[in-house]
Amino acid sequence: MMHAKQKQSLLQSDGAVSVLVVLLGFFCGTILIALVGKNPLNMYKAILQSLTGYNVDNGKMNVRYIGETLNYSVPFILCGLSMAFANRVGLFNIGGEGQYIMGLTVAQAVALLGPTIPHLHWMIAIIAAVVIGSLWGGIVGLLKAKYEVSEVVSTIMLNYIALYLSRIICLQLPGATTYKTANFPATSLIGNSFFQKITNNSLLNNGIFMMLAAVILYWFIMEKTSLGFGMRATGFNKEAARASGIPVVKSIALSMAISGAFAGLAGGIVALGSFKYGRVLSGMDNYGFDGIAVALVGNSTALGTMLAGLLFGMLKNAQALMQSKQIPKEITFIIQGLIVIFIALRSALKLYREYLDKRALQKEVGVQ
Amino acid sequence: MNMIFGMFPSILMIVAPILITAIGGMICEKSGVVNIALEGLMAIGACTAASAHVLMESAGVPHTLSLFLALVSGSLAGGTFSLIHAVAAINLNADQTISGTGINLLASGVTIFASQILFSADRTREFRMGMQTDFLGIYPTAYIAIAVVILSWFLLYKLPFGMHLRSCGEHPSAAESVGINVKRMRYIAVFSSGILAGLAGGCVVLTQTIQYTSNTINGRGFIALAAVSFGRWRPLGVMGAAFLFGTAQAFAIIANNIPALRVLPTEVFNILPYVVTLVALVLFSGKNYAPRAAGKPYEKGAS
Numbered sequence: 001m002m003h004a005k006q007k008q009s010l011l012q013s014d015g016a017v018s019v020l021v022v023l024l025g026f027f028c029g030t031i032l033i034a035l036v037g038k039n040p041l042n043m044y045k046a047i048l049q050s051l052t053g054y055n056v057d058n059g060k061m062n063v064r065y066i067g068e069t070l071n072y073s074v075p076f077i078l079c080g081l082s083m084a085f086a087n088r089v090g091l092f093n094i095g096g097e098g099q100y101i102m103g104l105t106v107a108q109a110v111a112l113l114g115p116t117i118p119h120l121h122w123m124i125a126i127i128a129a130v131v132i133g134s135l136w137g138g139i140v141g142l143l144k145a146k147y148e149v150s151e152v153v154s155t156i157m158l159n160y161i162a163l164y165l166s167r168i169i170c171l172q173l174p175g176a177t178t179y180k181t182a183n184f185p186a187t188s189l190i191g192n193s194f195f196q197k198i199t200n201n202s203l204l205n206n207g208i209f210m211m212l213a214a215v216i217l218y219w220f221i222m223e224k225t226s227l228g229f230g231m232r233a234t235g236f237n238k239e240a241a242r243a244s245g246i247p248v249v250k251s252i253a254l255s256m257a258i259s260g261a262f263a264g265l266a267g268g269i270v271a272l273g274s275f276k277y278g279r280v281l282s283g284m285d286n287y288g289f290d291g292i293a294v295a296l297v298g299n300s301t302a303l304g305t306m307l308a309g310l311l312f313g314m315l316k317n318a319q320a321l322m323q324s325k326q327i328p329k330e331i332t333f334i335i336q337g338l339i340v341i342f343i344a345l346r347s348a349l350k351l352y353r354e355y356l357d358k359r360a361l362q363k364e365v366g367v368q
Numbered sequence: 369m370n371m372i373f374g375m376f377p378s379i380l381m382i383v384a385p386i387l388i389t390a391i392g393g394m395i396c397e398k399s400g401v402v403n404i405a406l407e408g409l410m411a412i413g414a415c416t417a418a419s420a421h422v423l424m425e426s427a428g429v430p431h432t433l434s435l436f437l438a439l440v441s442g443s444l445a446g447g448t449f450s451l452i453h454a455v456a457a458i459n460l461n462a463d464q465t466i467s468g469t470g471i472n473l474l475a476s477g478v479t480i481f482a483s484q485i486l487f488s489a490d491r492t493r494e495f496r497m498g499m500q501t502d503f504l505g506i507y508p509t510a511y512i513a514i515a516v517v518i519l520s521w522f523l524l525y526k527l528p529f530g531m532h533l534r535s536c537g538e539h540p541s542a543a544e545s546v547g548i549n550v551k552r553m554r555y556i557a558v559f560s561s562g563i564l565a566g567l568a569g570g571c572v573v574l575t576q577t578i579q580y581t582s583n584t585i586n587g588r589g590f591i592a593l594a595a596v597s598f599g600r601w602r603p604l605g606v607m608g609a610a611f612l613f614g615t616a617q618a619f620a621i622i623a624n625n626i627p628a629l630r631v632l633p634t635e636v637f638n639i640l641p642y643v644v645t646l647v648a649l650v651l652f653s654g655k656n657y658a659p660r661a662a663g664k665p666y667e668k669g670a671s
Contacts, residue, residue, distance in 0.1 A: 008664070028630040032481075036485050092465050124613070136457075143646075143649075143650060147649075147650050149649045149650060150597065151402060151596045152465060152593075152648065153590070153593060153597060153645075153649060154646060156587070156590040156593075156594075157590075157594065157642040157643075157646045157649075158642075158646070160587050160642040161639055161642045161643060161646070164635040164636075164638045164639040164642075165635075165639065167633075167635045168633055168635045168636065171635075188394050234407070249439075283582075283583065289473070290473075292469055293469075293473065296466060328480070328481050328484035328485065330476075330477045330478075330480040330481040330484060330490075331477070331481060332477070333473060333474075333476055333477025333480075333481075334474060334477035334478055334481055335474075335477075336473055336477070337470055337471070337473035337474025337476070337477050337478075338470070338474060340466060340467075340469055340470030340473055341452060341456065341467055341470035341471065341473075341474060342470075343466060343470070344456050344463055344466040344470055345456055345460055345462055345467070346462075346466035347460050347461045347462045347463065347665075348460040348462075350461075351460065351461065368473065
């Protein structure tokens with residue numbers, strides 16, 4: 001009896017299951033690499049280097065890798081929050097990518113065309129990115145609430161519309177060639193010279209502070225406000241929420257708008273923090289899509305999403321290192337995909353729990 | 369008029385894979401399982417078919433046989449991967465959107481990973497010759513698509529098997545009570561959607577390009593998914609929807625040859641299919657035609 005209870009409580013902890021799922025994903029990835037005749041150890045060497053900056057092969061230390069890992073995780077965490085926010089309301093926001101692209105595009109446009117006033121310039125650009133992101137998400141919420149268009153389909157369409165719209169806009173920006181625009185004025189950048197100094201010129205920038213603020217804001221809205229309570233209630237049971245006077249339609253539209261704001265912020269930060277010029281996107285950056293996995297691994301909580309985002313940032317930073325060690329970098333996508341599939345299979349644990357409960361009950365009844 | 373006639377073969381080339389995939393998605397949803405992994409399954413099929421064709425071509429296999437085997441292997445690969453979704457959705461009551469997303473992510477990794485292993489590049493090697501058009505300028509894929517539509521209509525609406533399958537998507541416990549094996553029906557449906565998506569992926573790669581890259585499928589599976597709901601879960605409706613989206617996509621290619629339209633950036637035409645899809649979904653929203661139990665796990669004895 002006791003034994004079964006312990007097993008149950010471990011399986012009931014979402015955090016423990018997430019860790020298990022991630023380990024399982026890495027385990028399968030390791031086996032796959034070994035199967036194709038490569039050395040899995042090289043993958044872990046690359047991951048260690050991207051996490052700590054320590055190169056096992058020559059014993060050298062380069063703190064730049066730590067800075068890059070942190071910088072990569074910023075958009076992952078923000079897109080994760082975007083997905084998580086919608087998820088809490090019972091919506092599946094596959095549109096993080098489009099909201100991210102729109103944020104990135106508008107930030108680039110403001111950076112090149114906005115007033116070059118110190119501090120004010122980048123602030124306007126970031127705010128514009130947040131606003132367009134929330135509009136792009138809000139449309140989805142509106143279509144869902146008013147016309148019952150499935151958010152899964154509409155967000156996917158809006159992702160592609162965002163990509164091509166971004167190209168149309170960016171090709172009109174000053175100095176645009178087929179793949180980049182003119183350089184941004186210095187007033188629009190969000191670099192941080194202190195970070196650059198201590199991380200050996202990594203791209204780590206002020207965006208990390210905005211990310212931290214967003215994480216705290218997410219936690220506050222979700223756990224501490226009645227707005228968040230209404231949204232979570234809608235996510236648990238729409239009909240019950242409606243019956244208890246929570247405006248469900250408003251809740252859905254608003255939560256998609258807030259969800260989009262996080263992704264838009266991610267786009268703004270990447271545009272102004274990681275690049276000195278505007279990019280004419282030829283494909284998607286995939287932060288938005290990966291945000292889905294980040295939120296799922298983090299169980300849509302603030303802290304969990306942050307940790308999961310760090311994991312994904314680390315993997316992304318390790319990709320180039322893997323490629324240089326003859327490990328196809330796509331293994332990271334495979335691991336991420338497997339992690340999501342295992343999360344879906346988590347429902348099997350519920351079935352297993354029910355089975356344990358039934359067994360325990362049968363035992364009790366049998367004894368008496 | 370002449371121009372529209374001239375457009376017809378390229379419209380068919382683009383519509384065929386979307387239609388084949390959408391029919392698979394429709395069958396799947398009719399049985400009560402939503403499959404948003406169509407995009408990933410198409411990618412798997414496309415990559416497998418392209419690789420198989422390249423390898424057989426260089427091994428000297430006759431062209432037609434090589435194409436045929438490439439399509440078959442693409443379908444089988446799609447079918448195999450769809451089984452992951454089947455196990456998750458049918459046996460383990462998993463959230464179908466999550467497991468579908470997982471397969472999409474996995475597919476984007478697996479296809480390029482395989483190319484890296486097989487061809488040491490982030491794409492498959494180019495094949496020398498893809499499918500050839502017939503005397504009307506039409507690719508065989510168009511005939512395959514039409515056959516798939518007719519076959520699916522016949523299976524779903526003219527045979528007892530089809531009625532059983534549809535009943536699993538409308539009211540699974542009622543179906544179970546009259547002796548229909550709901551799980552088996554759903555397995556068949558998910559597997560056929562995987563086969564069809566894989567086949568369609570092969571059709572894309574063998575008619576529209578010369579190799580598989582990470583951009584080959586580029587949202588076609590998602591468009592097919594939209595075509596299912598826009599087509600109101602009926603073979604003819606889905607066919608109409610697929611034609612609408614395909615025409616919008618073909619227009620992007622054709623607009624290049626029309627001087628009056630060349631002043632607009634190509635991106636305007638690239639956007640078109642997605643905008644058309646979205647607008648269509650809004651305009652024709654309202655009454656919900658979806659199978660009632662679609663997306664809901666079925667537990668025996670529950671409810």
